[in-house]
Amino acid sequence: MILGFDVGGSKISMFLSDRNGNILRRSRVRTPDFKRPEDLIEQLVTMSRDAEHAAASDIETVSVVFAGAVDGKRGIIRSSPNLFGGIEIPLSDILEDILKKTVYIENDATATAISEKIFGNGKAFSNFIYLTLSTGIGGGIFMNNRVYRGSLGMAGEFGHMVVDPQGPVCGCGRKGCFEAVAGGKAALKIMDRIKAYERSECLRQTPRENVEAKQIFECAEKGDPPCLEVVGELTKNMEEGVASLINIFDPEAVMVGGGLSNSKKLVYESIEKNSPSLLATMKRDVKFFRTSQVTVELSPMAVVLYEEEIPGFNIERIIKEMKERITVAREKRDGF
Ligand SMILES: [Zn+2]
CATH class of the missing domain: 3.30.420.40 (ATPase, nucleotide binding domain)
Known part of the structure; x- marks a missing residue:
């Protein structure tokens, strides 16, 4: 299974997908009180373990998309104006040590460009x-x-x-x-x-x-x-x-x-x-x-697919599922 996180200034979105492109779980938490990088790491670890527990299956890969200056190749957050300022955090290494999984990390806009290439109009x-x-x-x-x-x-x-x-x-x-x-x-x-x-x-x-x-x-x-x-x-x-x-x-x-x-x-x-x-x-x-909301939301997944070949991963299926989920969320919000 693949776990994707999108860490913004005020919230973390998460989704869990199997290796065929079925979304198994999706959630969102507010993050107003991150004073130190440790708080973010603890939050990501807790959410990863909860997701694994709920799905009763092993997560192989974790992908974190982050709003800030991220060195995706080396897995380092160089600075994050919305969270911790100029503190450098080797987030991939830390999470890999704790979770014992492959961890990718990418700047959110770069990840969306990758997602455009894999899921969006960028394909062409x-x-x-x-x-x-x-x-x-x-x-x-x-x-x-x-x-x-x-x-x-x-x-x-x-x-x-x-x-x-x-x-x-x-x-x-x-x-x-x-x-x-x-x-x-x-x-x-x-x-x-x-x-x-x-x-x-x-x-x-x-x-x-x-x-x-x-x-x-x-x-x-x-x-x-x-x-x-x-x-x-x-x-x-x-x-x-x-x-x-x-x-x-x-x-x-x-x-x-x-x-x-x-x-x-x-x-x-x-x-x-x-x-x-x-x-x-x-x-x-x-x-x-x-750029569609689906493309943005699938950006953590796109980072994984860009780095790894996943045989049998059904791109059309995950786009369809994400679209349906976004529509349901929108209808709920609008009071349907
Ligand atoms: Zn400027």
Whole structure:
């Protein structure tokens, strides 16, 4: 059996699959109190043992997908801004010692790029990039049919490409990073600068301190003019950033994920339409795809399938199961 974890800033998702591609178990826990790396390790070990116990069968492989700077090749977390900061953690070795299983670890965006190749639209391409547009901006690179991790596993940090040296200060300390002008936090900064909150009846239904990018996008989707201005400026910055990435990587395709891209018309379609045309002097034929939730959720599994041949693993079956489970979860959440 294969156990997959997705460790984010505030939650851990887990699923257990057999070696044929049947999902046996799936769960999610909140992780508000991780003060030290030991807390995370303990949590992963407990969840692994519980899953093994419940399935009454041995887990052979564990795959951990992690939001932070991860050296997947060496199995090391180099830094994790959302959890422990700059502490280096040799997570693969530690978990292998405790659990006595093969352990893979990968950065979440790189893992999603791998998942695009194995489960998603990336199947059809040898060269593509994955871009996630959310509070932050991250990415993964697939080149010549192989994932590209860089020398230390840090490649694909698209969010920290400087696009405006005079721009706002980024979380990384530099000014005008792509993320600082086009990520979710940038939406709030633009809102303040152009006084969109004060001018927007729609936004003012939420107290100022509770406004996140999500509310700005929701109001913009309803046609609220000040919020449309914010999203318009943000999207322009996204288009510029994506155009530069196309210039650098010359990809066959760009896969776009992350919460902000759910705004299909305002964000995704604008990027698809306008980014390549910013490079008008060099004719490009880049295809765009939205990354599905199934592709994201299957990314820990994709890391294993990328590293190991598993005879008899049924990819279509696991996609179908995951789709059904996601639909059920969504219906439950929406109160059906
Ligand atoms: Zn930065």
